[in-house]
Amino acid sequence: MHKIKELYSREEAKKIKESFWTSFGMFMSPIPNADGEKVTWVNYKTGIRYLFFRMEATNKIAQIGIEIANPDEGIRALIFEQFKEFKAVLEAELEEEWIWDELSYDENGKATARIYTEIKGASVFKREDWPELISFFKPRIIALDSFWSSAQYGFDLFK
Template identity: 55%
Template sequence: MYTKEQASQLRQAFWTAFGQYIAPHPSAEGLKINWSNYKTGIKHLYFRMRAESKSASIGIEITHPDAGIQELFFEQFLELRGYLHETLGEEWEWELHGANEFGETVSRIYKEISPVNVFNKEDWPALISFFKPRIIALDEFWSDAQYSFDALK
């Protein structure tokens, strides 16, 4: 078991390693990008990567505090579902109005793997191999799809 400080340091070390590994890869638009902290350009819409002690996930999170607006965003993604899955090369899970770790209502489109453990450095290659192609594919999807969300900004 790790102290809070040790766990934080290991997580930070993983994300630093991931960032260094993926940094040479430009965005779909050919720009330098912070892959670990991806900016969609739309408030309350995030591409999140999580690595924990038993699993890891990558996904699109809609966190708008208004459930109706959150649903509008989700419906817009549903319109683009075929294109999203085609770009990703796989199907993801879709969850309208679930709860996050803070009990807030969020909607998610995500992919998860387990068992992997961010605190075990032997699992880092598997985590990086899981995250890298998916965040790159999300970026490719978003470079085209973001304009479909202009009316919701």
């Protein structure tokens, strides 16, 4: 991250990231969700508090995944276990295996559980990398949505 700080001020870096996510959102906006409804892909709503489908892009890495951020360690573990029950369905929908991390920490140091995948080498700060980033995020967020369309009912008790 030090290189970016040298190249871009915090404000410039923020604007570039916002520009990427706005572009991605516009690119994805015509695509309905698995239920045929309009969806905000960038800020995907799971309907479960503390459960997020996150996409992140930096100067070195891009990640997409499921983040379980419930502050209650027991509930967080139960939700993670519930995802394990759906692992075969999730991976069939994604057509790839993801990393399962039962204890992770977000950028604020809060404990989370994550199920994710990543690519290295593509930078959100290089416009020429944006097609690669979009090609990475698009099929995976659509697959997560398709998975969630049927699996979400197995998580109703966490609403």
